[in-house]
Amino acid sequence: MNFMASKQPENSLLGPEADSQRTLYPYVTGTSVVALKYKDGILMAADMGGSYGSTLRYKSVERMKSIGKHSLLGASGEISDFQEILRYLDELILYDNMWDDGNSLGPKEVHNYLTRVMYNRRNKFNPLWNSLVLGGVKNGQKYLGTVSMIGVNFEDNHVATGFGNHLARPILRQEWHENLSYEDGVRLLEKCMRVLLYRDRSAINKLQIAKITEEGTTISRPYSLKTYWEFSAFANPAQGAVGTW
């Protein structure tokens, strides 16, 4: 009888087989998510594309889902990791409901949970390859926060992931103000999504806008934005010097 035989833990830090368990690169990815606080709650927009490297593989991926009664989660990055996070949150909400005590997890609590999950995964060198946007309203308090794949989290009046950081945030910083109406908020989000559509190669012209207020969540039907291509310089770039490029 061999009491001393110790079982090697499967995910030991040493051992080359352990590496195949870690996420090394993302495969099917979603591009930016943009969100802002408005008068009655949170507005969030994301397109419906799932890219497989440089191919646009899936064109109907819903990257925003409602969580519990008070929250809305949008994700960019690896789609399979997003689905895994939805399973974790499902379990979290389920256990919370089972207490049956009239309390429900609000957006701040869900955001905190996600932060812990993401940060702990990164510490084990096995991250969930997502940038998440968590928005919601509970007891009249609006909340909008973000968590990245390395665990960086903060809350703000407007957030964006991926390319949205470079293209949408300058616009939001200039034009966002307190107590935006619903129409103004949607117009501002569409402005940001349009710039992303022009300048992000993995963006597609099929997006959804989600709204969450005290009453609940609504995710719009997919629709597309109008684009403008009629600049005269686009029509005839070689004007003035025929044969040039």
Add this chain to the structure above:
Amino acid sequence: MSKSVIEMPPKGGFSFDLCKRNEMLAKKGVNPPSFRKTGTTIVGLIFQDGVILGADTRATEGPIVCDKNCEKIHYMAPNIYCCGAGTAADTEAVTDMVSTQLQLHRYHTGRESRVVTALTLLKRHLFNYQGYVSAALVLGGVDVTGPHLHTIYPHGSTDTLPFATMGSGSLAAMAVFESKYKEGLTRDEGIKLVAEAICSGIFNDLGSGSNVDICVITKGGKEYLRNHLQPNPRTYTSSKGYSFPKKTEVLLTKITPLKDKVEIIEEGDAMEEE
């Protein structure tokens, strides 16, 4: 029979003889000094009567700001100006070189320079150096064929556009242009939009900062608005300013001018011709 020396092709371009040694040194921890880059947001747009170019004024050396108020809009010809992003030495040298080539060409042909001439000279030079001359340029001007705006990348490719941005702050500036640009802008609308785009770069990009320079080029002439906007002024901590200690008695006041009064005919660079 003596073997004659093999005919070598004329030497040009860069010599890569020291690359292996540099690689070996870098592995040992001896890194080459970082280049003075311009970080930068540069933009250009075509409006009703011509072209408006804009640039920020920060020059960086790695994480340090080495020049708070540098000039990124370079003179090429009386009717053509060029903004430069990338390595400061490269943009200066390349625009200077093409500017003198254009002047000689003007004397040779007796005509006003065209923007496509400057474009071709720049693009040929940059392609020749295969991207090692790290200059990303926004070239704009008005000639007999009309207003033109081009972007030139370090490898030598060019684009002809109605509005363009380059540099590390290009995405922030492009976000402003893509949402607000339309054809047929007036001069004031154009200047306002360019200033907005540069400010977007200044405040949202760490590589850009300080002031906004603007250059308006039309058929009639050009207007170089140096430091058109100064959204980052230096504020002194003491509101009182400086006061001499105690009661300093003034014994004598004598003002000596450092230079004899010179008649200033016109404002403008000595290098520019009018």
